[in-house]
Each structure stands twice: as C-alpha cells, then as structure tokens.
Amino acid sequence: MPLSKEDNDLLTRVENGAPMGEMIRQHYWLPAVPSVKLEADGAPVRVRLLGTNLVAFRATNGEVGVLDEQCSHRKASLALARNEDNGLRCIYHGWKFNVKGEVVEAPNHTGNQEQFCNHVRVNRYITVDRGGIVWVWLGKGETPPPFPDLPFMDLPQQQRSVTSVEIPTNWVQGVEASMDSSHVSFLHESTTQLTAGPGNERQNMNKARAPKLDFEDRPYGYRYAALRPLPDGNVYARVNNFVMPWYGIICPPDANGPTTVFFSTPVDDTHHRAWFVHYNPQRPLGMTIMSASPDVWNFPPLPPGEAKDNWGQNRDIMKRGHFSGFPQHLGTEDFAMFISQGPVYDRSDEQLCSADGAVIRVRQLLIKAAREFAEGKAPTLAHHPDLNYRQIRSVGGVLPADADWHQLVD
Incomplete structure (x- = not known):
C-alpha cells in the first residue's frame, strides 16, 4: 500500500525539529567520518548530519572530537581553525575548543579566563572512534544510547575497509535499496x-529473479530470507538483516568471503551519505574494489552525468551486454536509481509487488520509531532488552527445496 503524504514526510524529513530527525538525534549514534580521514593536528573535516553543520578533528593526543562548525563567539567556521595543542583554535579571535566541545581559551577576553570559558554556551557531543569510523551522538543528556557494536567493529584494520560518499537524495531511498533483494538480479x-x-553462489541471483521472501522480527529490526528456486531443484537462500535505523547487513558471496554493511545516513532532507563497510571476520580482505578506493570520503563514484544526459548512462556498453550502462561500480548503479527518483521520493503514488516486502518493513519500523518518539516514548528497537548487535549474521547458501533456511543461521 502506498504511503500517505503525511507518512512519507514523517518517514523522510529530518530537519527543523522533524520527529524522525529528533528521534535519530536522541536515540542513535551517527557515523561522522572515516577514521583515516582525520590526522592528528590535521585539517578539520566538515560534516553535515540531520541538517546540522559540524566539524570533526583529531587532536594532538589522537583523541577525536565533533563540534558545531560555527564558533560560539562570532560564528566563524571552525573548518578554518588551527588544530594544535589538543584543540581547535578559531583563527578569527583565538578561542580554543577541546574534543569535548568545551571552550578552554578565550584570549581576547579580559578578566578571569577560566570562569568566562565555563559560562560559554556550547553543544557538547560524545564521540567514539571504532570500526574505522568516528561516531557521534548528537543527543541531549549524559547517557548515550547503546552503541551499534556490529561484528566489524573490533576487527584488525586489514580485515575491513570503509568508504562513503554524499548522494543528492533523501536518506530513506538508500536504506530501502539495501533491503531490496530483487533489484540485485536486474540492476546489478x-x-x-x-x-x-564464475561458480560463485551470487550468480544464482541471475537464475531466479523473483525471490520468495520469509521474514523474522528481531530485537534490532528484522532478518529475512530471499529464497530463489534453482533449475536443479535446490533453493538459493540469502539471509540478510535490517538493523535500525539504517544498516543493511548483506551476506557474503560464499562462506569464507567478505560481508558488506550498507548504511545511508541523513545529511539533511535532500542529501544522504552512503557508507560501505566491507569486512571479513576470517582473514584479511586483501585487495578488493573497496579496499583499493583512492578516496574513502568520496567512493563509490557518483553517476558521471546529469539528468539531461541520463546521468551518464553508457548505451554503447549496454549494446555489448552490460545491463545497466553504469559500469563504474555497484554503488554507482544504485546512486543513479536514487537520483532518478528525485530528491525526496514520493511514495504516495507507487505500485508495489510481492518483492517489496522488505522495503515495506523498513518503512514500518522507521515510522513506528518516529511515532513512539513523538509520543514521548523511547523507541522499542533502540533500547530493546535483548538487543545484541554481535549476534547478527547474514549468510547465504544452496539448500534442498524442502530445507528450512534457519539452519544457515541458527
């Protein structure tokens, strides 16, 4: 069933006090920047989350901080600040901020410096540097929500890669795609x-393009099996997980292969940042398309053109057998679809089918959480008593037609 305009706004809008944005701000950690992007005493990195402009930096001692971009004094950008002696110093008047967001120096003020600095109003954000990502909690209070302790968090650096890129569309378009199993058989x-x-299990997705979906609610969201009947009478099962509010944990191509976590975080109402975490809990990744990325802050590449030229779709390579005409990367194919839907996709005039069950569930869980928050409640799945991110597994495999897919994960 299509969403009403009101529910579509509730689902997608995150700026200016929108319930979804405020729910995320208070009850979830947000990825801010890849860890390797921040160098001790290096340039601050501008970050925009939920319509809020921020800067991230790594201090002299290696600790990380996320601050409001505009200086508390006269609102100059701290992206221009000097990063020195364990803090950012605004180059306009010399005010200095530590990684906690506290003003520690205001050298142009006469009188008691410590007393004055203690009374400057600042937003203080809690940060964590784990899993190759600097995370930030933008909420109010002293106690942050449970950290998303996903399986890649404490792996050695050589067993994971992290990249991200900003997309000029609303965040939910990216989240939906991460749980849309049937598009893989076509677009990708x-x-x-x-x-x-050759011979990889993922090739089975091109043999059966209409998977049967079977769902199971979990404390973090849900997991589901996309079941594809094969010509030999067996079934190819892909068990993937949706973890609130935006994580799609996708099964590896084979038992010893790397798993991918896709997540799309809201920059503002009309932009999101697509994150790709590629990891292998068994062994080093080695050289992959993701680990060889030349720019972890801008990868995978966006479509190479504009709307007037179909976003750079290559019809010549399509004549030679390429399905989508976007050979740059799997992510580029997805981005072209998101952008073609428009900055904020209107879900009130769509016509869904049996393959869209996982997408529908994503919407339902997000809308439920926003409504719970608007009613003054803590979202159920943000603080579920049985929440355990470490237990989440996404797997795939070929099974006899009468086998239960749960044997792959339980």
Whole structure:
C-alpha cells in the first residue's frame, strides 16, 4: 500500500525539529567520518548530519572530537581553525575548543579566563572512534544510547575497509535499496558477473529473479530470507538483516568471503551519505574494489552525468551486454536509481509487488520509531532488552527445496 503524504514526510524529513530527525538525534549514534580521514593536528573535516553543520578533528593526543562548525563567539567556521595543542583554535579571535566541545581559551577576553570559558554556551557531543569510523551522538543528556557494536567493529584494520560518499537524495531511498533483494538480479546483473566470478553462489541471483521472501522480527529490526528456486531443484537462500535505523547487513558471496554493511545516513532532507563497510571476520580482505578506493570520503563514484544526459548512462556498453550502462561500480548503479527518483521520493503514488516486502518493513519500523518518539516514548528497537548487535549474521547458501533456511543461521 502506498504511503500517505503525511507518512512519507514523517518517514523522510529530518530537519527543523522533524520527529524522525529528533528521534535519530536522541536515540542513535551517527557515523561522522572515516577514521583515516582525520590526522592528528590535521585539517578539520566538515560534516553535515540531520541538517546540522559540524566539524570533526583529531587532536594532538589522537583523541577525536565533533563540534558545531560555527564558533560560539562570532560564528566563524571552525573548518578554518588551527588544530594544535589538543584543540581547535578559531583563527578569527583565538578561542580554543577541546574534543569535548568545551571552550578552554578565550584570549581576547579580559578578566578571569577560566570562569568566562565555563559560562560559554556550547553543544557538547560524545564521540567514539571504532570500526574505522568516528561516531557521534548528537543527543541531549549524559547517557548515550547503546552503541551499534556490529561484528566489524573490533576487527584488525586489514580485515575491513570503509568508504562513503554524499548522494543528492533523501536518506530513506538508500536504506530501502539495501533491503531490496530483487533489484540485485536486474540492476546489478552485470556487476555481479564481473565481481563474483564464475561458480560463485551470487550468480544464482541471475537464475531466479523473483525471490520468495520469509521474514523474522528481531530485537534490532528484522532478518529475512530471499529464497530463489534453482533449475536443479535446490533453493538459493540469502539471509540478510535490517538493523535500525539504517544498516543493511548483506551476506557474503560464499562462506569464507567478505560481508558488506550498507548504511545511508541523513545529511539533511535532500542529501544522504552512503557508507560501505566491507569486512571479513576470517582473514584479511586483501585487495578488493573497496579496499583499493583512492578516496574513502568520496567512493563509490557518483553517476558521471546529469539528468539531461541520463546521468551518464553508457548505451554503447549496454549494446555489448552490460545491463545497466553504469559500469563504474555497484554503488554507482544504485546512486543513479536514487537520483532518478528525485530528491525526496514520493511514495504516495507507487505500485508495489510481492518483492517489496522488505522495503515495506523498513518503512514500518522507521515510522513506528518516529511515532513512539513523538509520543514521548523511547523507541522499542533502540533500547530493546535483548538487543545484541554481535549476534547478527547474514549468510547465504544452496539448500534442498524442502530445507528450512534457519539452519544457515541458527
């Protein structure tokens, strides 16, 4: 069933006090920047989350901080600040901020410096540097929500890669795609052939394009099996997980292969940042398309063109057999679809089918959480007593037609 305009706004809007944005701000950690992007005493990095302009930096001692971009004094940008002696110093008047957001020096003020600094109003954000990402909690209070302790968080650096890129569309468009199993058989058909290699289980997605979906609610969201009947009478099962509010944990191409976590975090109402975490809990990743990224802050690449030229779609390569005409990367194919939907996709005039069950559930869980928050309640799945991120597993495998897919994960 299509969403009403009111529910679509509730689902997508995150700025200016919108319930969804305030719920996320208070009850979830947000990824701010890849850890490697921050150098001790290096340049601050501008970050925008939920319509709020911020800067992230790594201090002299290696600690990380996230601050409001505008200086508390005269609102100059701290992206221009000097990063020195364990703090950011605004170059306009010399005010200095530590990683906690506290003003520690105001050298142009006469009188008691310590007393004055203690009375300057600042927003203080809690940060954590784990899993190759600097995370920030933008909420109010002293006690942050449970940290998303996903399986890649404490792996050695050589067993994971982290990249991200900003997309000029609303965040939910990206989240929905991470749980949309049937699009892989079409949009990513050629990419799967190129990257999975012959004999890889992922090739089975191109043999059966209409998967049957089976769902199971979990304390973090849900998991589901996309079941594809194969010509030999067996079934290819892919068990993936949706973790609130935006994580899609996708099964590896084979038992010893790397898992991917896709997540799309809201920059503002009309932009999001797509994150790709590629990890292998068994062994080092080695050289992959993701680990070889030349710019972890701008990868995968956006479509190479504009709307007037179909976002750079290459019809020549399509004539030669490439399905989508976007050979740059799997992510580029997705981004082209998001952008073609418009900055904020109108879900009030869509016509869904049996393959869209996982997308519908994503919407339902997010809308429920926003409504709970608007009613003054803590969202159920943000503080579920059985929440355990470490237990989440996404797997795939070929099973006899009468087998239960749960044997892959339980």
